Amino acid sequence: MALLHLTSSSSRSNLLKPISAALSYSPSLRRSISSSAADDSRTFTIETSLPFTAHQCNPPSRSVDTNPKELLTFFRDMATMRRMEIAADSLYKAKLIRGFCHLYDGQEAVAVGMEASITKKDSIITAYRDHCTFLGRGGTLLEIFSELMGRQAGCSKGKGGSMHFYKKEAGFYGGHGIVGAQVPLGCGLAFAQKYSKDGTVSFALYGDGAANQGQLFEALNISALWDLPVILVCENNHYGMGTAEWRAAKSPSYYKRGDYVPGLKVDGMDVLAVKQACKFAKEHALKNGPIILEMDTYRYHGHSMSDPGSTYRTRDEISGVRQERDPVERVRKLVLSHDLATEKELKDLEKEIRKQVDEAIAQAKESPMPEPSELFSNVYAKGLGVEAFGPDRKELRAVLP
Amino acid sequence: MATTSLRTIGRSVCRVSRRGFSTSCDDKLVQPSSKSTNLYSAINQALHIALETDPRAYVFGEDVGFGGVFRCTTGLADRFGKSRVFNTPLCEQGIIGFGIGLAAMGNRAVAEIQFADYIYPAFDQIVNEAAKFRYRSGNQFNCGGLTIRAPYGAVGHGGHYHSQSPEAFFCHVPGIKVVIPRSPQQAKGLLLSCIRDPNPVVFFEPKWLYRLAVEEVPEYDYMLPLSEAEVIREGSDITLVGWGAQLSVMEQACLDAEKEGISCELIDLKTLIPWDKETIESSVRKTGRLLISHEAPVTGGFGAEISASIVERCFLRLEAPVARVCGLDTPFPLVFEPFYMPTKNKILDAIKSTINY
Numbered sequence: 001m002a003l004l005h006l007t008s009s010s011s012r013s014n015l016l017k018p019i020s021a022a023l024s025y026s027p028s029l030r031r032s033i034s035s036s037a038a039d040d041s042r043t044f045t046i047e048t049s050l051p052f053t054a055h056q057c058n059p060p061s062r063s064v065d066t067n068p069k070e071l072l073t074f075f076r077d078m079a080t081m082r083r084m085e086i087a088a089d090s091l092y093k094a095k096l097i098r099g100f101c102h103l104y105d106g107q108e109a110v111a112v113g114m115e116a117s118i119t120k121k122d123s124i125i126t127a128y129r130d131h132c133t134f135l136g137r138g139g140t141l142l143e144i145f146s147e148l149m150g151r152q153a154g155c156s157k158g159k160g161g162s163m164h165f166y167k168k169e170a171g172f173y174g175g176h177g178i179v180g181a182q183v184p185l186g187c188g189l190a191f192a193q194k195y196s197k198d199g200t201v202s203f204a205l206y207g208d209g210a211a212n213q214g215q216l217f218e219a220l221n222i223s224a225l226w227d228l229p230v231i232l233v234c235e236n237n238h239y240g241m242g243t244a245e246w247r248a249a250k251s252p253s254y255y256k257r258g259d260y261v262p263g264l265k266v267d268g269m270d271v272l273a274v275k276q277a278c279k280f281a282k283e284h285a286l287k288n289g290p291i292i293l294e295m296d297t298y299r300y301h302g303h304s305m306s307d308p309g310s311t312y313r314t315r316d317e318i319s320g321v322r323q324e325r326d327p328v329e330r331v332r333k334l335v336l337s338h339d340l341a342t343e344k345e346l347k348d349l350e351k352e353i354r355k356q357v358d359e360a361i362a363q364a365k366e367s368p369m370p371e372p373s374e375l376f377s378n379v380y381a382k383g384l385g386v387e388a389f390g391p392d393r394k395e396l397r398a399v400l401p
Numbered sequence: 402m403a404t405t406s407l408r409t410i411g412r413s414v415c416r417v418s419r420r421g422f423s424t425s426c427d428d429k430l431v432q433p434s435s436k437s438t439n440l441y442s443a444i445n446q447a448l449h450i451a452l453e454t455d456p457r458a459y460v461f462g463e464d465v466g467f468g469g470v471f472r473c474t475t476g477l478a479d480r481f482g483k484s485r486v487f488n489t490p491l492c493e494q495g496i497i498g499f500g501i502g503l504a505a506m507g508n509r510a511v512a513e514i515q516f517a518d519y520i521y522p523a524f525d526q527i528v529n530e531a532a533k534f535r536y537r538s539g540n541q542f543n544c545g546g547l548t549i550r551a552p553y554g555a556v557g558h559g560g561h562y563h564s565q566s567p568e569a570f571f572c573h574v575p576g577i578k579v580v581i582p583r584s585p586q587q588a589k590g591l592l593l594s595c596i597r598d599p600n601p602v603v604f605f606e607p608k609w610l611y612r613l614a615v616e617e618v619p620e621y622d623y624m625l626p627l628s629e630a631e632v633i634r635e636g637s638d639i640t641l642v643g644w645g646a647q648l649s650v651m652e653q654a655c656l657d658a659e660k661e662g663i664s665c666e667l668i669d670l671k672t673l674i675p676w677d678k679e680t681i682e683s684s685v686r687k688t689g690r691l692l693i694s695h696e697a698p699v700t701g702g703f704g705a706e707i708s709a710s711i712v713e714r715c716f717l718r719l720e721a722p723v724a725r726v727c728g729l730d731t732p733f734p735l736v737f738e739p740f741y742m743p744t745k746n747k748i749l750d751a752i753k754s755t756i757n758y
Contacts (some may be wrong), residue, residue: 096556099735128562134575150736161560161735177562178519179491212490240491241515242464248490275615311467375737 011108015366033192037340039067048273055255057291058261060280064272068340069254076333078108079350081132082328083357084141085301088148088162091361092305097148099161104132106200109327110235110295111136113274114203116284121198125173125186129235130162131196133298138281139165141360142367151367158370159378171200178212179240180206183232187219190230190290201229201285203278210254220290223269224261227289231281232258235268235291237299238306241314257295262288268295269325298325438618441611443585444473444550447592448511450622452481455509458596460514462496462550470515471552471611494748497523497549500527501531501601504546509596517553517605518562524570532576533603534599541614545599550592552608553581554646554696560735566697566728568644571603572706578602579673581645586618590625591671598627607646614649630677632684636666639690639752640698642681642707644670647694647743654748663756673703679709682714689720690755694743699727721758724751 044064052059085105090098104111111132114124126133132145140153146155148162155165156175164175173189176182186204193200210216211234223230234254238245247253255263262284266277275291285289298321302309309318335341341349433468438446452458460477466488468475478486489496492515500510514520520527527549535543544731555564571579580595580602582588588606595602598738607614643651655665667686670676686689691711693704708723726743734741 020746099560100563158736159734163562165559178522181522200664209491214492214494214496215522240463241470242467243490247488367664369736372737372740375731375734375740377732 003309006015029286037068038072041070042338043067044338046272048267048276049270049330050267052273052277053255055253055258055263055265056260056272057264057284059264060276062276064276064314066275068273068338068360070329071335071338072340074112074116075328075335075346076353077112077136078271078328078331079272080131080141080353080357081105081108081135083350084135085131087145087357087361087364089301089305091145091148096365098150099163100128101148101305102129102303102307104299105297106128106239106300106321106327107235107297108296109133109270109271109274109330110205110233110268112193113271114233114278114336116271116275117279118201118203118278119170120170121200122282123171123173123186123189123193123200123202125182125202126175126187127179127182127207127210127339128175128177129207129273130163130165130175131292134165134172134175137167139167139172141357143362144283145361146367149367150369151364152370153364153367154327157374158367159374180210180216182206183210183213183216184219186232187223187228187230187290188315190228190285191226192222194226194228199286201231201282203231203233205233207240207246208234208236208238208245208252208254209243211236211257212248220258220261223248223290224258229285230290231278231285232261232290232292233401234294235297239299239303239312240346241303242307244312253294255292258292263292263294265294265296267325268297268374269330271327271331290293403451405545425514425618425624432490432501434587434621435617435619437615438614440582440585440588440606440614441471441473442617443589444592444606445475445477446618446620447478447589447596448474448477449594450512451509451596452477452485454622457507458485458509458511459503460511460513461489463491465489465513465517467515471608473550473606473611474513493519493521493523494526497526497547498521500547500549501534501544503544503596504544504601505534507546509546509548510544511548511550511596514549514551515595515653516558516563516608517551517567518565520549520551520567523549527571527577527601527603528574532634534576543599544601547601548595548598551603551605553605553612554607555733555738556609559733559738561588564733564738566605566695567674568603568605568695569697569703572703575674576601577628579582579605579625580607580626580671581605581607581673582671583607583645583669584614584646585616586716587669587671588623589618590623591627594624594627597624598732602627605645608647611647611694625671627693628672628677630671630673631669632666632680633669634665636664636752637690638664638688639692639746639755640666640668640681640684640688641692641752642668642670642682642704644673644693647696650745651694651748653745654752657745657749658752663752665752670707678708678710678714683709685711685715686718689718690724691719692724692726692748692751692755693724695730696743696747698730699725702731704728724755726751 043065085103094102115136143155150158163177166174183204187201190202255265267273280323281291425663466478496512503510553566595604622632641651670736704725726748729741
């Protein structure tokens with residue numbers, strides 16, 4: 001069985017060089033029984049697909065420590081994210097999700113790899129493509145689908161919708177609608193962390209589109225001036241809405257955009273590379289202040305649900321990335337080549353995930369809409385203080401704070 | 402959102418002299434023909450005409466090169482080239498600052514902000530730079546050629562950042578004009594006026610109506626006057642004032658009120674600043690009652706300004722307090738949009754309680 005995988009994978013190896021490199025590794029691992037791999041935490045190393053490119057710093061090693069348990073968890077998490085986003089796509093088309101909806105499929109390795117090297121005490125803040133980042137922070141499928149459909153069981157009580165997921169206890173500061181506006185906010189989180197001195201950092205995520213917003217540079221300057229433990233993560237999926245990066249950025253080398261701030265370009269389709277980079281960045285940020293990570297990634301869907309995603313790029317480009325760089329398939333191949341699970345076991349796992357997603361959707365549909373009074377709550381700390389009645393709201397019920 | 406009765410071509414439609422730059426288009430334009438057109442196509446026509454009639458006109462914004470998210474700029478880049486119709490990075494402050502500079506050199510800059518909700522990063526450029534350029538330079542400089550287009554308002558399911566109506570913020574700024582059309586035919590004529598107006602203008606387009614509102618739109622080049630309100634329905638019992646998408650909601654309320662024997666006069670304000678106080682005043686002098694309706698939250702909305710001005714001018718003629726049927730004082734909600742909105746029934750109730758005051 002193992003040999004079979006070996007030969008079949010090797011014949012395709014020119015697509016995924018790092019996998020063939022990993023294949024030559026440690027024959028003893030291939031003897032491990034796949035069923036017990038899920039609990040196997042013996043460490044071995046895998047080379048990242050591509051070298052890191054560094055700006056103003058020495059890049060971390062390409063050899064990434066991992067173990068069977070971690071790889072299988074990566075596969076499960078990423079496959080869940082993939083399935084979840086595809087389900088969200090159908091729910092949107094069925095008009096069960098209203099509002100605007102931005103899907104993350106293709107970029108899963110960034111959310112998963114980042115979580116692998118940080119703790120829930122570290123903070124993450126992102127823009128509106130936030131479903132999978134939330135799941136990575138420990139959010140549940142039920143909370144996600146309920147929020148998407150505006151139900152009480154949602155992570156923001158159904159009041160936020162797709163773009164506004166939050167999870168305070170896991171340091172997830174959300175879910176922000178305005179391009180680039182979350183980055184200064186993330187630097188503010190790091191400012192607080194600098195005072196608390198508890199060895200935590202903030203990851204401020206933004207896209208290649210947001211990289212051209214002026215407020216990014218303003219916040220970066222302050223962060224560098226005060227050595228704040230903030231990591232600016234540019235999820236470069238190469239299109240800011242419908243505009244290709246090279247049309248919008250004079251220099252699409254986003255990791256160099258900080259000039260005086262160090263940067264690292266990472267293959268954002270390789271979960272192990274992301275993990276390695278985030279580990280490196282966290283250590284750097286705690287010691288030296290801000291750093292920029294440019295994650296070279298790709299979104300399969302359009303910018304939002306109203307964008308078919310095919311007018312400004314070719315279908316060949318999308319299918320090419322799917323075939324050659326897909327983050328989930330990369331991990332699948334690693335798992336198979338290391339004989340951590342059989343192809344059938346992975347298929348079964350995907351079936352199980354599918355079932356979980358379907359169950360979560362069914363449960364979310366059962367969750368009621370928020371109470372009408374929620375319309376007036378949370379506007380101020382003590383509520384709006386006023387509820388209005390009547391056609392022109394001249395009858396008021398005031399709640400004094 | 403029927404706009405059937407808004408289909409009459411405004412009385413003030415006027416032909417303007419054109420400088421032909423393309424004979425092939427001239428033939429089409431000279432024909433005084435009309436075609437059934439929706440709102441985004443009407444905007445698209447206006448932009449075509451603006452670029453055609455002024456070689457120093459430019460259209461730019463996020464994704465406009467591909468036609469924009471609402472298809473308003475479809476075909477412009479193909480027709481006029483990428484040097485006149487182009488995409489910008491996602492950088493609202495930059496887009497408007499750039500537009501001000503372009504306009505200061507005597508060009509017509511038509512800048513698109515993809516959603517009115519995204520206009521805030523550019524707020525400083527609009528309020529401090531665009532609006533006051535002429536005044537503080539003692540009329541040496543201005544950016545009169547600047548027109549900022551932005552889709553505003555609810556769309557049924559837009560949520561927090563794709564539904565807001567920020568017009569009142571800009572109505573507090575002397576030096577810019579704020580214009581909102583109610584229909585395709587209005588949109589085309591008003592947009593052309595805004596583009597050619599020697600002052601910077603913020604032009605909010607009702608995105609709910611982009612596809613829904615369809616009416617006969619003349620294919621030729623015409624402009625509708627700014628700062629002139631229009632009585633779109635005459636009545637004797639109460640004056641209703643609104644703008645943009647809200648007018649079709651108000652019109653339905655007028656029709657329902659009529660069934661109960663209340664005669665409503667409906668006025669489209671069109672230009673919010675500087676606004677046409679006289680038309681509203683003379684209407685209120687006739688009816689003795691006023692109701693204002695807009696989607697933006699009631700507190701500090703432009704309805705408050707209209708209300709205060711009319712009370713100043715017509716205090717003794719008013720038979721009831723001025724009614725405001727507006728959005729609630731909450732952030733624009735996601736699932737509660739139907740509660741938030743100033744719907745037909747809310748307007749109808751307010752009409753009745755004003756009449757029975």
